[in-house]
Amino acid sequence: xxxxxxxxxxxxxxxxxxxxxxxxxxxxxxxxxxxxxxxxxxxxxxxxxxxxxxxxxxxxxxxxxxxxxxxxxxxxxxxxxxxxxxxxxxxxxxxxxxxxxxxxxxxxxxxxxxxxxxxxxxxxxxxxxxxxxxxxxxxxxxxxxxxxxxxxxxxxxxxxxxxxxxxxxxxxxxxxxxxxxxxxxxxxxxxxxxxxxxxxxxxxxxxxxxxxxxxxxxxxxxxxxxxxxxxxxxxxxxxxxxxxxxxxxxxxxxxxxxxxxxxxxxxxxxxxxxxxxxxxxxxxxxxxxxxxxxxxxxxxxxxxxxxxxxxxxxxxxxxxxxxxxxxxxxxxxxxxxxxxxxxxxxxxxxxxxxxxxxxxxxxxxxxxxxxxxxxxxxxxxxxxxxxxxxxxxxxxxxxxxxxxx
Amino acid sequence: xxxxxxxxxxxxxxxxxxxxxxxxxxxxxxxxxxxxxxxxxxxxxxxxxxxxxxxxxxxxxxxxxxxxxxxxxxxxxxxxxxxxxxxxxxxxxxxxxxxxxxxxxxxxxxxxxxxxxxxxxxxxxxxxxxxxxxxxxxxxxxxxxxxxxxxxxxxxxxxxxxxxxxxxxxxxxxxxxx
Numbered sequence: 001x002x003x004x005x006x007x008x009x010x011x012x013x014x015x016x017x018x019x020x021x022x023x024x025x026x027x028x029x030x031x032x033x034x035x036x037x038x039x040x041x042x043x044x045x046x047x048x049x050x051x052x053x054x055x056x057x058x059x060x061x062x063x064x065x066x067x068x069x070x071x072x073x074x075x076x077x078x079x080x081x082x083x084x085x086x087x088x089x090x091x092x093x094x095x096x097x098x099x100x101x102x103x104x105x106x107x108x109x110x111x112x113x114x115x116x117x118x119x120x121x122x123x124x125x126x127x128x129x130x131x132x133x134x135x136x137x138x139x140x141x142x143x144x145x146x147x148x149x150x151x152x153x154x155x156x157x158x159x160x161x162x163x164x165x166x167x168x169x170x171x172x173x174x175x176x177x178x179x180x181x182x183x184x185x186x187x188x189x190x191x192x193x194x195x196x197x198x199x200x201x202x203x204x205x206x207x208x209x210x211x212x213x214x215x216x217x218x219x220x221x222x223x224x225x226x227x228x229x230x231x232x233x234x235x236x237x238x239x240x241x242x243x244x245x246x247x248x249x250x251x252x253x254x255x256x257x258x259x260x261x262x263x264x265x266x267x268x269x270x271x272x273x274x275x276x277x278x279x280x281x282x283x284x285x286x287x288x289x290x291x292x293x294x295x296x297x298x299x300x301x302x303x304x305x306x307x308x309x310x311x312x313x314x315x316x317x318x319x320x321x322x323x324x325x326x327x328x329x330x331x332x333x334x335x336x337x338x339x340x341x342x343x344x345x346x347x348x349x350x351x352x353x354x355x356x357x358x359x360x361x362x363x364x365x366x367x368x369x370x371x372x373x374x375x376x377x378x379x380x381x382x383x384x385x386x387x388x389x390x391x392x393x394x395x396x397x398x399x400x401x402x403x404x405x
Numbered sequence: 406x407x408x409x410x411x412x413x414x415x416x417x418x419x420x421x422x423x424x425x426x427x428x429x430x431x432x433x434x435x436x437x438x439x440x441x442x443x444x445x446x447x448x449x450x451x452x453x454x455x456x457x458x459x460x461x462x463x464x465x466x467x468x469x470x471x472x473x474x475x476x477x478x479x480x481x482x483x484x485x486x487x488x489x490x491x492x493x494x495x496x497x498x499x500x501x502x503x504x505x506x507x508x509x510x511x512x513x514x515x516x517x518x519x520x521x522x523x524x525x526x527x528x529x530x531x532x533x534x535x536x537x538x539x540x541x542x543x544x545x546x547x548x549x550x551x552x553x554x555x556x557x558x559x560x561x562x563x564x565x566x567x568x569x570x571x572x573x574x575x576x577x578x579x580x581x582x583x
Contacts (some may be wrong), residue, residue: 012526
């Protein structure tokens, strides 16, 4: 070993340097700081979709041989002034071994339910699929569907106790009835009483982090599907449901957009599964990956039914600002080729880009007022063969004369 | 590190994970001098070293639930510290491109009497330009290979070697001057 290396290694390996004062306190305040993005995320969603508030959650729990259906009223108690006092009320089951599973989770961020296992520190999103989604709230989002999950992460033996606890604030606002079902105080009051009697106060830190995101289908034409992931999320794994794999999207801003091309020959339904994982710190130490999932079902249609291809009859490249260019109105195809011929069958325009327009220029001069032949070939998802449209179009320059004529 | 103190680490960590504030303080007191030593080695005696200490400890507290109670907790924390410093150096590099080869004359002289003590060596080390210092730290003190360093810093193996060579030469010159 080089003597310089040795000298420094001996002198500095494990060297202690007294740190400046106050760093520990700064660590603690950093750890305890309420992440602003979570609060902002809540606000965004309370504005965006009121339907997320007040959802019924149902869960069927098998106990021994019998099946007990527990219906938990869900009331979101979110301080509408947004002063940070978000309250979350929870219904939890606790077995004798102390293992707690949340079976219902209210607050407006309950749209998807799906409590992650608190004890899991496995941050791999690939494994998120095994997380038991005990509760599925009916979503207000279009195309969301409830998916029962039989993964059985609820304890199946021992004595169960129901409890309702509230996190983050002891200020319980029972005056709100966001469920719209008139079923609020009785259930909650009972729950609270039981909770107090048993002295159970364990609260999962996942509470405020769930369902701050949502997937929105922004485009679904001819097999091309675009999905917007809105809100606050960590990582989202997407299984497109067509057996062609998936992808993991990380949140880099407020919204991520992701697209996928389906290949269908007839109308087909696909179920997209989205698994969300977000690291959340516990009260004092440690971090857990809170996971939840959402499903979307969408119908994908092949091109011939999904898209309308419109070839205009006339265009007028005369500088009056109206119909100056010729283009085909259609959704984005997978393949495209357009050829425009003049009366002598000479090609005056050709393009493979469906967004490119013809301005009425033939070579290096303006085209004559005449009829032109358009040959359009295109393919959408599911098209085995090229589709063709052949049409004669008219190029006019002197529109006033034409009208007068 | 003896078995006794190692089990003390683990015990503190268990209490910390269980939510015991004083255990958190205990872990901080236990590790912070060594961690700050690492931060100073990589960042120099700067505010950034302090920031890196804070960031390391916060990361450590946040991830403490992931510790498997196998092996040395201190080694784990130190690795977090080194990685945190490297991340910051990379960020700085992006911000001030070219600063890795920063001017030699920025470095102050070290007037240390022989034999060199830890704090003198530290001072000397911190006078190295960032690029040399990083590679030297990783190779000579942390014991990584050039291949590993190349991967960690996103540089070639040969760059790592040449940076180490220059670092040694620099340090040698400084030592001789003293």
